[in-house]
Amino acid sequence: MSFINLKEKVVQVKIVYYGPGRCGKTTNLEYINKTYRKQIVSEMVSLKTHGDRTLFFDFLPFDMGKIKGYDIKIQLYTVPGQVKYNATRKLVLRGVDGIVFVADAMAKQREKNIRSLNQLHENLQSYKESIFKIPLVMQYNKVDLKEHGIPILTTDVLQKDLNSRLKVPHFEASAITGYNVAATLKKIISSTVISIQKKLL
Amino acid sequence: MNYGIVSQEQLEQIDTILSDKLIKLGVDCVIIIDMAGNIITAKDNGESKYDVYSFAALAAGNFATVDAMAKLVGEQEFSLLFHKGQDSNIHFSKIDDELLLISMFGKEISLGFLRLNVVDVIEKIRQLWNKK
Ligand SMILES: Nc1nc2c(ncn2[C@@H]2O[C@H](COP(=O)(O)OP(=O)(O)OP(=O)(O)O)[C@@H](O)[C@H]2O)c(=O)[nH]1
Ligand SMILES: [Mg+2]
Numbered sequence: 001m002s003f004i005n006l007k008e009k010v011v012q013v014k015i016v017y018y019g020p021g022r023c024g025k026t027t028n029l030e031y032i033n034k035t036y037r038k039q040i041v042s043e044m045v046s047l048k049t050h051g052d053r054t055l056f057f058d059f060l061p062f063d064m065g066k067i068k069g070y071d072i073k074i075q076l077y078t079v080p081g082q083v084k085y086n087a088t089r090k091l092v093l094r095g096v097d098g099i100v101f102v103a104d105a106m107a108k109q110r111e112k113n114i115r116s117l118n119q120l121h122e123n124l125q126s127y128k129e130s131i132f133k134i135p136l137v138m139q140y141n142k143v144d145l146k147e148h149g150i151p152i153l154t155t156d157v158l159q160k161d162l163n164s165r166l167k168v169p170h171f172e173a174s175a176i177t178g179y180n181v182a183a184t185l186k187k188i189i190s191s192t193v194i195s196i197q198k199k200l201l
Numbered sequence: 202m203n204y205g206i207v208s209q210e211q212l213e214q215i216d217t218i219l220s221d222k223l224i225k226l227g228v229d230c231v232i233i234i235d236m237a238g239n240i241i242t243a244k245d246n247g248e249s250k251y252d253v254y255s256f257a258a259l260a261a262g263n264f265a266t267v268d269a270m271a272k273l274v275g276e277q278e279f280s281l282l283f284h285k286g287q288d289s290n291i292h293f294s295k296i297d298d299e300l301l302l303i304s305m306f307g308k309e310i311s312l313g314f315l316r317l318n319v320v321d322v323i324e325k326i327r328q329l330w331n332k333k
Pocket of ligand 1: 019020021022023024025026027028052053054055078079080081082141142143144145173174175176177
């Protein structure tokens with residue numbers, strides 16, 4: 001849940017990048033961190049293992065400027081994607097306002113994407129939130145691998161697997177090259193801010 | 202209680218309580234956050250400059266982890282958490298299910314003295330909310 005400070009006119013919005021292990025959540029934040037230095041007031045915080053896997057979360061605060069006189073502070077988080085970390089994944093989801101589901105477009109990851117999305121659904125339910133109601137954007141990541149001859153899932157297949165019931169905005173992306181990283185971010189911010197604006201009126 | 206939106210009046214009252222009861226006693230910095238890692242308010246003595254947003258995210262994660270561990274060992278909660286350093290200390294205390302009070306203080310203040318005041322502050326903040 002976003003926190004609105006009426007005294008200082010600040011709105012804090014929590015956006016979480018969710019998805020299976022190694023799908024590229026941290027890479028999304030790293031790209032944002034190096035591309036939008038001006039809007040980032042402090043260092044990115046990464047709680048990770050020695051092997052660079054996310055252990056708890058990454059955190060990146062992002063300044064959006066003003067909307068209707070309110071200073072919008074976006075707090076970007078990633079969850080740890082490895083199966084064994086569901087307890088911590090759930091903790092990161094607490095109070096979430098908007099979610100980017102990062103799917104791994106590599107053909108061999110098909111099952112893992114579906115399982116991860118199902119678990120997101122369950123985890124949200126444990127906070128009495130609904131995956132059908134919360135602002136959500138799908139990102140089909142690693143499409144650059146196609147050029148390297150690595151089998152990847154087509155967007156049609158990914159849409160059928162993950163987005164046939166949710167029907168949320170989706171983007172093909174490559175977090176490593178930055179392709180559609182900003183488009184994904186802009187979309188989730190606008191969906192989330194619209195849903196929060198109702199509270200400000 | 203609707204903690205998502207706190208009125209200007211409520212925040213000013215909370216700030217006054219924090220200043221009078223903690224900052225004036227020598228506490229370096231006091232932050233109230235929610236369990237999602239949002240900052241409700243932050244007060245400091247004007248000298249310490251912490252990156253409060255990162256701090257809030259980490260503090261919420263830290264508290265949530267300890268809370269989850271408490272459940273695993275069959276405790277309702279560990280409602281108090283304390284980290285002791287060479288020069289500075291951090292004290293966490295739960296206000297209610299959604300809010301945490303975090304105090305950062307140096308060696309001039311004893312833990313016992315701080316705790317007494319924190320209990321008092323929390324009581325006052327709860328009263329403030331119940332009035333609503
Ligand atoms: N080719 C390619 N590789 C990518 C892309 N995005 C991420 N990777 C690589 O995939 C690996 C895992 O990326 P991370 O961003 O750490 O994945 P994660 O989702 O944060 O993983 P966990 O923290 O374990 O959940 C790294 O080696 C990245 O360089 C992409 O768009 N294309
Ligand atoms: Mg990661």
